[in-house]
Amino acid sequence: MSELNIGLIGAGRMGAFHGETITDRIPQANLYAIADPMLGAAEKLAQQLNKNSKAYTAPLDLINDENVEAVVIASPARTHASNVLAAIRQGKAVFCEKPMAVNMEKADEIVQALEKSNTLMQVGFNRRFEKGYNAAHEEVKAGYIGTPQLLKSITRDPKLNGAESIPEWTIFLETLIHDFDALRYLNPGAKPVEVYAAADALVRPDLKKSGLLDTAVVTIKFDNGALATAEANFQAVYGYDVRAEVFGSEGMMTAGGIRESSMTRYNKQGISYDTSRYDQNLLFDAYVDELRSFTDCVLNNKTPYATAEDARWALKIALASIESVQNDRPVKIENYALI
Numbered sequence: 001m002s003e004l005n006i007g008l009i010g011a012g013r014m015g016a017f018h019g020e021t022i023t024d025r026i027p028q029a030n031l032y033a034i035a036d037p038m039l040g041a042a043e044k045l046a047q048q049l050n051k052n053s054k055a056y057t058a059p060l061d062l063i064n065d066e067n068v069e070a071v072v073i074a075s076p077a078r079t080h081a082s083n084v085l086a087a088i089r090q091g092k093a094v095f096c097e098k099p100m101a102v103n104m105e106k107a108d109e110i111v112q113a114l115e116k117s118n119t120l121m122q123v124g125f126n127r128r129f130e131k132g133y134n135a136a137h138e139e140v141k142a143g144y145i146g147t148p149q150l151l152k153s154i155t156r157d158p159k160l161n162g163a164e165s166i167p168e169w170t171i172f173l174e175t176l177i178h179d180f181d182a183l184r185y186l187n188p189g190a191k192p193v194e195v196y197a198a199a200d201a202l203v204r205p206d207l208k209k210s211g212l213l214d215t216a217v218v219t220i221k222f223d224n225g226a227l228a229t230a231e232a233n234f235q236a237v238y239g240y241d242v243r244a245e246v247f248g249s250e251g252m253m254t255a256g257g258i259r260e261s262s263m264t265r266y267n268k269q270g271i272s273y274d275t276s277r278y279d280q281n282l283l284f285d286a287y288v289d290e291l292r293s294f295t296d297c298v299l300n301n302k303t304p305y306a307t308a309e310d311a312r313w314a315l316k317i318a319l320a321s322i323e324s325v326q327n328d329r330p331v332k333i334e335n336y337a338l339i
C-alpha cells in the first residue's frame with residue numbers, strides 16, 4: 001500500500017480542513033470519499049477539493065465501501081461512537097475528532113472492539129502534535145523539571161457563536177476534553193484520581209436557565225501528588241488562547257500561546273503583537289501533523305500518538321467534572337457517573 005484511501009465523514013468546518021489536508025498536504029493520502037447527511041454537502045466539498053472523491057449521504061455506505069481503507073470522522077460529537085464502532089468492525093483504521101464518545105459504555109465498547117481487531121485508531125487531541133506541547137512532554141518525561149507538582153491548562157475561545165444551540169455539557173465534553181488530555185500528556189504516566197469542578201454562564205448569563213455553561217474551572221488531583229487546573233471560557237475578546245504550564249521540583253515548562261506570528265510591534269504606545277483569532281490558524285501545523293502521523297501509522301503499522309485509551313481517560317475526567325458540577329462536590333475518577 002503506498003497511498004491510503006481515506007473516507008471523510010462530516011463535511012463541516014473541521015471536515016473541510018481535514019479534507020484539504022488529506023488532498024493538499026499529505027502526498028501519501030487520497031481523499032477517496034466524503035459522507036455527510038446534509039444533502040449536497042459532500043458533493044460540494046468534493047467539488048472544491050478533489051473532483052474524483054465519491055460523495056455519500058449515509059456514513060455507513062462510506063464505511064462499507066471496500067476501497068475505503070481509513071476513515072476520518074469530523075461529524076458532531078454525539079454521532080462519533082456509532083461510526084467509530086462500525087468502521088472498526090469493518091477493519092478500517094479510524095481517526096476520530098474529539099470526543100471519541102460521550103458516555104463510558106461506548107468508550108469501553110470502542111476500546112474492546114479495537115483490542116479484538118487488527119486495526120488502529122487515533123483521536124483528534126491535536127495539542128499532542130503542537131511542537132511546544134510535544135517538547136514540554138518530552139522534557140517532563142526526561143525529568144528536566146523534577147517531579148511535577150502543579151499543572152495548568154487553558155482554553156479560551158475567541159467568540160461565543162450560536163450559543164442557543166450549544167448542546168448541554170459541551171464545555172466539558174468538547175472543549176475541556178482537550179485540556180484533560182493535555183494535563184495527562186504533560187504529567188506522563190500519572191493517573192487522575194479526583195476532580196472538583198465549577199461552571200457558570202458568565203458570557204451569556206441569560207442562557208444559564210437553558211443549560212449553557214460558558215466558563216469552567218476543574219481541579220484535578222493526580223496519583224503522583226500533582227495538583228492541576230483546567231479552565232475554559234467561550235469568549236476571550238483578545239483572541240484564541242491555548243496554553244499550558246507544568247511546575248516541578250526542579251523548574252517549570254510552559255507551552256502554547258496566542259501570537260499570530262513572531263512579529264512584535266514597538267511604537268509610541270508601547271510593545272504589542274497581533275493575536276490569533278481562529279483555532280485553525282493558531283494550531284494549523286498541529287492539525288496537519290496529526291493527520292500526517294495518522295497516515296504514517298496506518299501505512300507503516302505504528303501505534304498512534306493519541307489513542308482510544310487516551311480518549312477514554314479524558315472522557316472519564318469530563319464525566320466526573322459534570323457530576324461534580326451537578327452535585328457541587330469532589331468526585332473520585334473511578335466513581336464517575338454516567339450521564
Ligand SMILES: NC(=O)c1ccc[n+]([C@@H]2O[C@H](COP(=O)([O-])OP(=O)(O)OC[C@H]3O[C@@H](n4cnc5c(N)ncnc54)[C@H](O)[C@@H]3O)[C@@H](O)[C@H]2O)c1
Pocket residue numbers: 009010011012013014015035036037038041059074075076077079097098099124125126174279
Ligand atoms: N480538534 C479541535 O480543536 C476541533 C475544533 C473544532 C471542531 N472539532 C470537532 O470536529 C467535529 C465537527 O465539528 P465542526 O466544527 O466541523 O462542526 P460542523 O457543524 O461545522 O460540521 C459538522 C458536519 O457534520 C455533518 N453531520 C451531521 N450529522 C452527521 C452524522 N450523523 N454523520 C455524519 N455527518 C454528520 C453536518 O451536516 C456538518 O456538515 C466535532 O466533533 C468537534 O468537536 C475539533
